[in-house]
Amino acid sequence: MEALGHLLHGFAAALTPGYLLYAFVGCMLGTLIGVLPGLGPAAGTAILIPLTFSLDATGAIIMLCAIYYGAMYGGTITSVLINVPGEAASVVTCIDGHQMAKQGRAGSALGIAAIGSFVGGTLATVALVAVAMPLASLALKFGPAEFFALMVAGLCLVVGLAGNNMLAALLMTVIGLLFAMIGVDPVRGAPRFTFGVEELYDGIGFVPVVMGLFGVAELLLAAEKRQTHMVEAELKSWMPTGAECRQSVGAIGRGTVVGFVLGLIPGVGAIVPTFMAYVLEKRVSKTPERFGKGAIEGVASAETANNAYANASMVPLLALGIPSSPTIAVLMGAFIVNGITPGPFLFKEQPELVWTVIASFFVGNVLLLILNLPLVGLWAKLLKIPFSYMCAGVLIFCVIGAYGLKQSLFDVWVMLGFGILGYLLRKLDFPIAPAILALILGPMMERSLRTTLEISGGSFAIFLDRPVALGLLAVPVIVIGFLLFKPRSLAPLRESDIE
Amino acid sequence: MRQGRLIATGAMLAFCLFALWQSLLLSLTDRLGPGPGFFPFWLALIGIVLAIALLFSMWREPQPAAQDASIEEVRILPHGWGALRCLAIIGLLAAVTVAMELVGFRLAMLVFNAALVIALGERRWWIIFVFAVLGSFGVYYLFTTWLDVLLPTGQFGI
Numbered sequence: 001m002e003a004l005g006h007l008l009h010g011f012a013a014a015l016t017p018g019y020l021l022y023a024f025v026g027c028m029l030g031t032l033i034g035v036l037p038g039l040g041p042a043a044g045t046a047i048l049i050p051l052t053f054s055l056d057a058t059g060a061i062i063m064l065c066a067i068y069y070g071a072m073y074g075g076t077i078t079s080v081l082i083n084v085p086g087e088a089a090s091v092v093t094c095i096d097g098h099q100m101a102k103q104g105r106a107g108s109a110l111g112i113a114a115i116g117s118f119v120g121g122t123l124a125t126v127a128l129v130a131v132a133m134p135l136a137s138l139a140l141k142f143g144p145a146e147f148f149a150l151m152v153a154g155l156c157l158v159v160g161l162a163g164n165n166m167l168a169a170l171l172m173t174v175i176g177l178l179f180a181m182i183g184v185d186p187v188r189g190a191p192r193f194t195f196g197v198e199e200l201y202d203g204i205g206f207v208p209v210v211m212g213l214f215g216v217a218e219l220l221l222a223a224e225k226r227q228t229h230m231v232e233a234e235l236k237s238w239m240p241t242g243a244e245c246r247q248s249v250g251a252i253g254r255g256t257v258v259g260f261v262l263g264l265i266p267g268v269g270a271i272v273p274t275f276m277a278y279v280l281e282k283r284v285s286k287t288p289e290r291f292g293k294g295a296i297e298g299v300a301s302a303e304t305a306n307n308a309y310a311n312a313s314m315v316p317l318l319a320l321g322i323p324s325s326p327t328i329a330v331l332m333g334a335f336i337v338n339g340i341t342p343g344p345f346l347f348k349e350q351p352e353l354v355w356t357v358i359a360s361f362f363v364g365n366v367l368l369l370i371l372n373l374p375l376v377g378l379w380a381k382l383l384k385i386p387f388s389y390m391c392a393g394v395l396i397f398c399v400i401g402a403y404g405l406k407q408s409l410f411d412v413w414v415m416l417g418f419g420i421l422g423y424l425l426r427k428l429d430f431p432i433a434p435a436i437l438a439l440i441l442g443p444m445m446e447r448s449l450r451t452t453l454e455i456s457g458g459s460f461a462i463f464l465d466r467p468v469a470l471g472l473l474a475v476p477v478i479v480i481g482f483l484l485f486k487p488r489s490l491a492p493l494r495e496s497d498i499e
Numbered sequence: 500m501r502q503g504r505l506i507a508t509g510a511m512l513a514f515c516l517f518a519l520w521q522s523l524l525l526s527l528t529d530r531l532g533p534g535p536g537f538f539p540f541w542l543a544l545i546g547i548v549l550a551i552a553l554l555f556s557m558w559r560e561p562q563p564a565a566q567d568a569s570i571e572e573v574r575i576l577p578h579g580w581g582a583l584r585c586l587a588i589i590g591l592l593a594a595v596t597v598a599m600e601l602v603g604f605r606l607a608m609l610v611f612n613a614a615l616v617i618a619l620g621e622r623r624w625w626i627i628f629v630f631a632v633l634g635s636f637g638v639y640y641l642f643t644t645w646l647d648v649l650l651p652t653g654q655f656g657i
Contacts, residue, residue, distance in 0.1 A: 054647035167553045171511055174546035178518050178539060185535035192535055193521055216592070223588055223619070224581035388619035389630060392612050395592065396634050399608075403599075404648045412596045420589060427576075428503050446538040454532035 003133045010355030014062070014363050022059045023360050025051075026066025027367045033067065034074015034090075035379050036390055041071035041270075042327040043214035047394055049207055049334055050401040057338035058353050062360040064334050065314075068327055069121065069364050072270070072310045073372055076113045076303055077379045080106055089270035089306045092278045096291065096298030103294050107376065108240040112248050112296055113303040114372040115240070120256045120304035121365040124311035127260050128318075129358060132347070135319035139344035144455070145462055147321075148448035149472035151441050154266040154322040156476030158434050166480065169431045176435030179204050180442020187450050199410040206333040206440055208402040208415040213432055214326070215398045216419025219391050221426060239373070240296065248300035251281050255304030262305075263312025266324035270309055277305035311361055317342050318354060321444070326433045329440050336440075337405065501557065508553050515546035587618035603653030608635035 013019060029051075033044030045067050052060035075090035080097035093113065100109040142150070159169040182193045183203030194200040240248070255277040262273040281301040282291045291298050316322040321343025323329035335342045346354050372379075402415035425432055456462035463469050522543055525536030577585045591611055598607035612631040621627055642648040 050642070050648060051646065054645075167549060167556060168508075171508070171546060171549040171553055174542055174549060175511055175514065177542050178515070178546065181518075181539045181542070188535055190525065190535040192525060192539065193518070216588075220585050220588060223584040224577040386621065388616040388621045391588065391619060392615045392630070392634060395588070395615070396608065396612070396638055399592075399595065399599075400638070400642060400648065400650065403650065404642070407649050407651075409596055409600055409651070412592075412599075416589070416592050416596065419592075423585075424507070428500070428507050430504075430507065449538065450533045458528065458532055 003129050006133075006351055006355040007129055007359060009352070010357075010359030011362075013058070013352065013356040014359035019059060019062055019356065019360060020363065022055065022063040023066045023364050024367055024371075026063040027070040027364055027371055030067035030070020030072075031074035031077075031368070031371065031379060032070075032382060034071035035077050035382050036074075036385070040075075040214070040218070040327075041068050042210070042325075042330055043218050043394075044068075044071045045327055045330045045334075046207070046210040047215045047397040047401060049211075049330075049337070050397060050404045052334065052338075053404055057340055058356050060334060060338050061331075061340075061353070061357050062364075064331055065357065065360065066364045066367070068331065069307065069310055069361075069368060072306055073114065073117050073303075073368055074379065076117075076306075077110060077376065080109045080113070080299075089274050089309075090302075091271060092274040092302040093299055093306075095278070096293070096295050099292070099294035100296065100299065105294065105296075108244055108296060109299050110376045111240045111373060112244060112300045114369055115245075116248065116252045116255060116300045116304035117307040117372075118365050118369040119252050120259055120306070120308035121311050121368075122362060123256045124260045124263065124308040125358065125361045125365070128311055128315050128361070131264075132315050132319045132358070135315065136344040136347040139320050140348065142344070142468065143466070144448040144451040145466045145469040146472065148445060148452055149463070149469040150320060150322060151445045151448065153472045153475040154316070154320075154324070155434065155437055155441060156479055157266045158324075158437055159476075159480070165429065165431055168429075169434045172425075172431055173434040173438045176438030177442045177445070179209075179435075180439050181446070186443050186447050199408055202406070203443075204414060204439070205402075205405060205411050207337065207405050208411040209418050209439060210326075210330050210333065210436060211398045211401050212415040212418030212420075213422035213436065214330075215394055216415060217422030217426060219394060220419065220423040222387065223391065244296045248296055250284075251277075251297040251301040252304045254280055254284070255301040256308045258301075259305035259308025259310075260312040263309040263324070264315055266316055266322055270306060270325065270327075273305040273309040274302040277301040307365075314358075314361070318346060318358075319344060321346075323437055323440060326436045329433075329436050332440055501560065505554065505557055508550055508557065512547060512550035512554070515543045515550055519543035519547065584619060587615065591615050591618070599651045599653065601653055602655065603657045604650040605635050605639045605657060606653070608638070611635075 014023070029048055030041070030044060033048070034041070045064055048067050049064070052063050055063065072089060076093050076097070079090040079093040080101050083094050083098040097109045097113070100106060139150075155173055159166060159173055180203070182200055184191055184201055191201060258277040258280060259273045262276065278291075278298055278301055281297050282288045285291065285295075285297065287295075313324045313328050316324045317328050317332060321332075321341065323332045332342055340346065340350065340353065398415060399412055402411045403409060405411065422432060452462055453460070463473060518539055522536040522539040525539075526534035527536045527540055528534050576582070591614055595607050595611040598610070601607075609631050612634040613627050616627055616630060639650055643650055
């Protein structure tokens with residue numbers, strides 16, 4: 001009941017013209033970013049951070065969250081029309097969505113994707129309202145030992161999803177944590193790894209790093225490949241028929257549950273819920289042979305799960321201060337840049353901000369539905385923007401974003417360096433997500449661990465005396481142990497499962 | 500691919516060894532508890548163990564046939580036009596970073612935009628001109644006037 005009262009206050013703020021405009025602009029830009037192949041939500045959110053420099057904290061977060069949701073939907077358009085996912089989570093949508101487009105049903109596919117995204121996103125936000133505050137209240141009882149254990153568990157879950165690449169993911173996590181150590185020691189104030197370079201006293205900036213690793217690296221990868229050309233798909237109507245809507249009801253419901261539940265688990269990533277929802281839908285279907293040949297339930301389930309996941313993944317961030325994916329880590333970076341530390345104290349110390357942002361999720365979902373259904377044709381035309389202009393445009397934003405935060409050209413060099421590094425690491429199949437999450441969690445992890453050890457007089461036995469911390473530390477041990485020694489019969493989901 | 504991964508892991512091992520050495524120059528513990536070198540020391544140590552384990556696991560992997568290996572090696576680094584496009588992006592980004600300090604955002608970005616779209620294949624001069632002007636002077640006006648973001652003006656104040 002308390003949450004409902006706060007939410008109503010949040011709506012009162014979120015529906016003011018200024019915040020509505022930020023949400024609208026965010027949804028438009030997000031969809032644009034999602035439509036452009038090669039730029040995912042993480043890169044899109046990162047490169048558009050400079051647009052929010054002059055906004056107040058609430059407005060900045062509202063706009064960046066709207067960019068995130070918009071990008072999640074925007075990827076669907078390219079998946080359906082040209083069989084190229086605008087972002088990774090839309091890979092599954094290609095399977096039936098593009099088949100539908102080939103059959104002249106592109107409008108129905110995009111329409112049901114918009115409706116499913118709206119329902120999934122809205123229901124997941126309702127669940128977020130119910131879950132986030134109790135979880136934050138519980139987390140308020142945590143001490144530094146529990147927070148350290150929570151962050152270790154969150155990082156290890158991300159690593160666990162790397163599958164066979166787990167050793168590399170663990171190493172990337174450590175590298176990310178070591179980069180986070182650059183700058184002034186957060187406890188004693190002593191400079192570390194600065195080598196007399198004045199710009200390093202503030203540490204390596206998160207914004208230039210993500211702009212490099214996502215923005216510049218993505219462009220380098222795209223520049224290397226040949227460009228794809230758009231296949232003109234017919235858009236006779238953007239509304240699915242009544243029969244198609246009835247067919248999709250169950251898929252949307254199941255997709256919402258799968259997306260929300262998996263969104264609560266750090267490290268799952270956006271592609272897993274869409275994959276799981278699709279496989280589930282195929283299994284419960286009486287006519288599974290239609291899947292892969294233009295089944296509308298395939299599009300509905302994947303897209304619903306995608307947006308339900310996007311909203312649910314805000315729960316660990318807002319309630320616990322744990323980013324569950326690279327995009328959420330970018331959002332967390334934006335929170336920190338605006339002087340806000342996500343986590344349980346947020347609900348207590350800045351309830352207006354957090355509830356306005358949550359209310360804006362509902363508003364954003366409605367805006368996306370309004371924008372996406374009638375404007376599908378317009379978004380499709382954006383696919384014709386030549387790569388040269390897209391590349392130059394994105395790089396302008398990257399340069400401004402890296403420079404603008406501290407007015408430092410050193411940060412532009414950092415962005416370029418991390419761009420080249422990100423390109424090479426991606427080519428060599430080293431996972432980047434754990435390093436990003438480690439970079440943002442590093443200072444907080446160190447502070448929690450050192451405070452814990454100061455309390456215990458330097459003894460690690462304190463973790464044994466605190467059952468919650470011990471339980472949380474057991475999570476990574478179990479996950480990594482299971483992945484290292486799992487039975488062969490429990491092989492991970494493969495692409496063949498959805499063919 | 501395998502060779503590239505070995506080199507990258509070797510570089511990470513060197514990075515962790517360097518971090519370990521640097522952390523030893525800081526105090527690991529003091530009378531209040533863990534010192535500034537404590538966390539990076541343990542991280543670097545864990546990183547070294549992981550890097551060695553990764554190198555060992557790569558070394559144990561079966562080597563691909565010589566013919567396949569050569570195909571894989573080619574794929575890691577860009578080649579042909581792809582390589583030129585990547586080099587153009589990196590080179591022009593480096594150049595614009597240097598130039599912004601000297602001639603300011605507007606002039607540096609004007610040349611950067613024009614050079615980049617030409618390097619990426621655009622040949623229609625009027626479109627290049629319009630894009631370069633909008634992407635430099637237009638963007639400067641948008642960010643400094645509307646969004647209150649300070650951008651470099653260079654040594655000539657432009």
